[in-house]
Amino acid sequence: MKFIINRDQILAPLQQIVSVIEKRQTMLILSNVLLQIADNQLVITGSDTEIQIVCKLNLETEAESGDITVPARKFLDICRLLPTGAEIKFELHDDKVKLSSGRSRFSLSTLPAEHYPEFNESEFDYQFLLNAGKLKKGLDKTIFCMANQDVRYYLNGLMLQISNTRLKLVASDGHRLSIFEDDIGQSTGYEARIILPRKAVQELSRLLDDADAELNIQFSSNHIKIYYKDVVFSSKLIDAKFPDFGKVFNQAFMTPILIQKQLLRDALTRVAILTNEKFKGVTLDIANDLVKLSTHNPEHDEAEEELVIDFQGQPLSISFNSQYMLDAVTNLDSELAVITLASNASTCFIEEPEQPLFKFIVMPMRI
Structure with missing residues (x-):
């Protein structure tokens, strides 16, 4: 087995494949990548038995067919640390792989390709x-x-x-x-x-x-x-x-609240500094076109911030995990966030105002 490949051609696929491989394996061979040469094409396979990634690369120079497995992370590190554009020469001698590039020489231990576990798949329906x-x-x-x-x-x-x-x-x-x-x-x-x-x-x-x-x-x-x-x-x-999450939509809701996404995100980020580290709770008091965000923690620190909103409904107070709220608001693509609460205050919807592709639902918490 022998081939030559450019470092830039193999690096990205190798990184994708190695990310699947667990650092600690029950089977030693699963720490390796499987390399196969046939018809002047290099096929690289990595697996943890639950997930498998296979990548096919066309070789520009004549290659000698064969297959072998080499230590995944060592092979990746060698390729990664070679100069951009470097040519890597790969040769199999007995149970060792010789890698050479410029003045660099490496020798890697191998395991036979026939011992690499097959990824069994069923018929696809x-x-x-x-x-x-x-x-x-x-x-x-x-x-x-x-x-x-x-x-x-x-x-x-x-x-x-x-x-x-x-x-x-x-x-x-x-x-x-x-x-x-x-x-x-x-x-x-x-x-x-x-x-x-x-x-x-x-x-x-x-x-x-x-x-x-x-x-x-x-x-x-x-x-x-x-x-x-x-x-x-x-x-x-x-x-x-x-x-079945469908029933969460089949309930009565309060009037939606429209709020500037960036203002809400910034306020949540500031107030969250002083939340309880374990529960991260923040309370929203909504009334008279204002929402007050407040929190406290076991060290008796407190934070509060007010935002102007467009709201015509009954005053209410409700608490949420600040990180859950932040994750939702950060993922909105629009400038406005629409917050809709269930009438019994059991659920909160966060979405975009027009034809939203993305909906986020968060359950309130008790503080």
Whole structure:
């Protein structure tokens, strides 16, 4: 096995692949990347058995076919620290890989390619095409609401729902929920729901760096595969049912409150300095075209700030986690934030004024 490749051609794909590989592995070979040469093409594979990324690179010079696995992070660090534009010569001698570039020489230990675990996938029942920028935006608008190591394991991920021509992404940690909904751009002719695991969502968001690219998405009840340029991203799915959040819309609401997004964001950021570090609670007292944000903590520090709003309803006082509010407001693209409270003060909606693609729901808290 022998090939020559430019450092700049291999670096970005290698970084994407290595990010999937866990630093501590139960199987030593999973710390390696699988390199395969065939038909003058280099195929690089990385996996943690739950997620797999495969990248195909065309080689400009004649290569000698073969396959081997090399330590992922060491290989990446060598490529990363070589000069921009450097040519890397890769040669396999027995159980060692020799890397040379300019006056640099490296020798890496290897493990046989036949020992690299196969990523078993089922037959894919569904398929659709989607703009990468659309999915990337949807992931970014919902990713921060996913739970982390919650016993309700279906919350440790993101729900993807297809309803013929509509795409919906939903994430929740039980205290807040974000919904992104957009048009797919074609008729799929089916309805389906799947839950992507937390790590898969994070890696996918990191991978999608070209908003104009087209994705070919295939999935079944337990696997998803996404073709993106020269990369194939695969992941197992969470086998569970996502909670029905639809009933949160079927209730009476108070008059919506319109407020300048930047003013609210700045005020929340300042007031949050003195919140209780554990609960981060901030109280909103709304009355007479004013909203007063206030907080205190166990050290008896206090903060309050007033903002002018357009509000005609009954006065009310309600408390929220300041970080949840900040996450929602920061993700709005419009200059105005629309805050709508349920009549029984059990739920708060935060969204944009016109045709919002993104809705954020946060539950109030007791202080």
